[in-house]
Structure formats: C-alpha cells, structure tokens
Amino acid sequence: MLELRRLRLLTEFVRRGSIAATASSLGYTPSAVSQQLAALEREVGVALLDRTARSAELTDAGRRLAERSEEILTLVEAAEADLSAQENAPTGRVVVTGFPTAAVAFAPALARSLGDHPGLTFVLRQTRPGEGLRQVQSGEVDIALIDDWTGKAPEQAPSTLKFFHLRRDPVVLALPEGHAMADPTVPVDLQELRDQPWMAAPAGEPSRRAVERLLDTVGGARPVPWEFEGLHTILSLVARGIGITAVPALTLAAGDQGVAVRRLPGRTIAREVYAVTRTASVRRPSVAVTLGAIHAAARQTQPTPPES
Template sequence: MLEVRRLRLLCEFARRGSIAATASALGYTPSAVSQQLAALEREAGVPLLDRTARSAELTDAGRRLVDRAEEILTLVEAAETELSAQADMPSGRVVVTAFPTAAVAFAPVLVQSLADHPELTFVLRQTRPGDGIRQVSGGEVDIALVDDWSGNLPERIPATLELFRLRRDPVVLVVPGDHRLADPERPVDLRELRDEPWMAAPPGESSRQAVERLLETVGGARNMPWEFEGLHTILSLVARGIGITAVPALALAAGDHGLVVRAIPGCTLAREVYAVTRAASVRRPSVAVTLRAIYTAARDAWPAPPGDRPRADGP
C-alpha cells in the first residue's frame, strides 16, 4: 500500500530536483527525506530514484508514479473537501502566502474578518515573487496572493488551480511632504522630474522595471543613485526627503507619514492582484471563508481604485 504522505514527498522531490532542496522546503532533514523515499520504494517494489554519491534523480518508474501521485493527491483533497463541507463551521488550519505589500495591506482586514471563526487557525506568510503558485500546486499552502505585471497570468494557470482576480494596483508617484509636487494644484509632468534623485528596487525586480518603463516615456531618468531592497524601506526614505519614487499603490497601505501621493497623467502601468488556490479545495469551508475575507481585504485596502472593485460576493 502506497502511503499518501510519501507520495506528496515524492512529488515535492520531482519539483525541487534534489533531496536537500526538498528537505529545506518542507522543514525536514535530508536524512529523513531520504529514508521516507526509500520506504516508498519498498512499498512500490521498484526503484524510484537513481542515486549517486552526490545526487539523485527520478527513474522512469519514479516519473510515472509522480504523474499518478498528482492525480491521487488531487482526489484525496477533493474527498477531504466534500467531507469538511458537511461541517457546521470552518475549522482547521489555513495557510496563505502573499507577496510583501499584499501581506501588509490585507492583514488587518483579514484578522478582523476571520475573528468570528474561533475554530479556524489562520497563518499568513510572505513569499518571494514566483513562489506562490508553486507552493499552492505542491500543497505547501492553501491560498497564494500573487501579482501579475504581464497581463497573461490567467492563461498560464494549470487546470488544477483556480484564479480569483482581486484588484488592479496602479503605479503612483510618491514625493516628500515638502516637495513642490506635494501641492495638489501643481500638475505632474514627468519630464520635470528626470533630474530628481529617484529611488527604486534593485534591477530585475518588477517594481524597478515599472519605474524604468515609466521614465522611458520621457527619455529616462538622468539620475538613479539609490537602490534599496523592499518598497517600505524606499518609502520611509522618501518620507525623509531623500528622493522620490513610483510604486504600486498597495505599497502605501502601511500609512507612512510625510508622503504625498500623486496620480501620474496618462500612466497605464499597473499590476493585477489575484488569489490562487487548488480547484479541489475551493468548497472546503475553511478555504471558502478565507477567500471571502481576502475579497473584503482587497476591497477595503487603501487606496481602493474607484470603479475597479472586486466582485462583492467573492468566490
């Protein structure tokens, strides 16, 4: 008899590519992972991994079992969802992972919304860009809050996952309170800002690429002397008068004092914010109530873009 937890471990190994990476992702020791995979091989009666002194990779039989294991794990989750749907109230543990600005912006409303469900244990983690969908697919988390600058994320989502659009998050200009553009009557003209000390994330990050695309429309910034990891660090420095920046509006939800936010005329740069979960778990009461709370948080998080609110009824 094949043990379900070991099947999940095998699928994680297939995604990670090594025993060490699998152990790190799941919080096990490499020795424990190796022992569990060896036990699964004994259950299967065939070699599933081709091991050398320094590495391991799936055999043909291992790859075939991974394909079947993904189907089995989906069916198991569907069965658990059907059973838990009979419960009177949401209960158990729900793990949500989010990109940093969504975690900060949504957390206060999530706590308020879920406080009425004492049997529910809610866990919110921050994650690196690109990890959320993989974590949901692998069963590490129940829901991921992800952002998409490309506009084509819905076409890239596998059929085993379900995607819920939460809101559009436009790029806005942020200046210190004593900046000339702190005056709301003064029009914003990016060409007049090319010589300003711009602050941005390191090259390659999505928010940095957005700033660069924005400034390309006026010939590029002449001066980009400041690079910092983390939008909240950048905003705290702008509040101190060190420079100016452009960020997705959700980054301002923490309410940094000393900042003035201006819309950028003609700017269409924005990211879409989504919640992603496994299709088999959508009807599970604990996941369903958390998704509804996430919709409320997305609707109420400042600033809410007028005319672009999520569906009132949620998923």
C-alpha cells in the same frame, strides 16, 4: 498500500529537482528524504530514482508514479473538502502567504473579518516573489496572494490551481509632502522629474522595472542613486525628503505620513493581484470563508489617489 506522505515527497522532488532541495523545502534532512523515497520504492517494487554519488533523477517508472501522485493527492484533497463542506462552521487551520505589500495591506481587514469564526485558526505569512504559487501547489499553504506584472499568470498555471482576481494595482508617484508636484493642482510632469533623485528596489525587482519603464517614456533618467530592499523602507525615505519614487498603490495602504501620492500621466503601468488556491480545496469551509474575507479586504483597500 501507498503512503500519501511519501507520494507528497515524490511530487516535491519533481518540483525541486534534488533530494537536498526537497529536504530544505520541507524541513527534513536529506537522509530522511532519501530513506522515505527508498521506502516508497520498496512499496511499489520498482526503482523510482536513478541515483549517483552526487545526484538522483527519476526513472521512467518514477515519472509515471509522480504523474499519478499529483492525481491521487488532488482526489484525496477533493474528498476531504467534500466531507468538510458538510460542516456548519469553518474550523481548523488556514495558512495564507502573500507578497509583503498585500500582507501588510490586507492584514487588518482579515483579522477583523476572520475574528468572527472562533473555530478557525488563521496564519498569514510573507513570502518572496515567485514562491507563493509553488507553496500553494505543494500544499505548504492553503492560499497564496500573488502579484502578476505580465497579465498571463492564470493561463500559464496548472489546472490544479484556481485563481481569484482581487484588484488591479496601478503604479503611482510618491513625493515628499513639501515637493512642488505634491500639490494636486500642479500637473505631474515626468520630464521635469527625470533628473531628480529617484529611489527604487534593486535591479531585477518588478517594481524597479516599473520605475525604469516609467522613466523610459521621457527618455530615461540618470542611474537610480539609491537602491533599497523593501518598498516601505523607500517610502519612509521619501517622507524624509530624501528622494522620490514610483510604487504600486497598494504599498501606500498603511497611510505613510509625510508622503504625497499622485496619479501618473499617460498609460498606466499596473500589476494584477490574485488569490490562488488548489482547485480541490475551494469547497473547504475554512478556505471558502478566508477567500471571502480576502475579497472583502481587497475591496476595502483602495489607496489610489483621485484624479487631479
């Protein structure tokens, strides 16, 4: 009989592409992963991996079993969800991972809401861009909070994942409170701001590209003089009068003191925020109640400034 744990290892190997990367993602040693995959080969009676001294690739039989493994694991999770759906109250452990600004913004509301379910253990983690979808697909987490700047994430995702739209998150201007354009009666003039000291995330970060797109509308600007990891770090420097920036509005949900927020003129640059879970787990009471709490947290968190 096939062991589900070994099938999960096989599907993770497909996603990662090597035994070393599979071991790293799951917290095993490469030797342990290799031994478990070898045991799976003995169970099915055919070679699943074509091994060399430095690499391993799936054989044709390995690819066929990997495809079936996805189906098997999805069916098993669906069966577990169907059984747990008969429970009267959500119980067990739910792990949610999110990009940092969402995790910080939603955490207070989630803690208040999910505190009403004593049988539920809730874990909220932060993750790097692009990791959330992989983690929810592999089963490492139950729900991922992701941001999408392309508008195409749901249509490009596999059918095993279910997307729930939470909110549109526009980019806004963040200024020191003493700045002339912090006054809501003064129109925001990007042309006038283009030569001021802008701060942004490192090159390649989505929020950095948003700043560059914004400044391109007024002919570009001099190179960003300061780059910092973490949008909250940047906002703390704005509050100290060191420079100005543009960030997604959700970043300001914590209410940074000393920062004035203005809507930007013209066409709004924005990202879409989603909660993503495996389609097979949607009916689990613990996942369903957590999704409901996430939706409520997204509705309650509306830091976008009013039109001036």
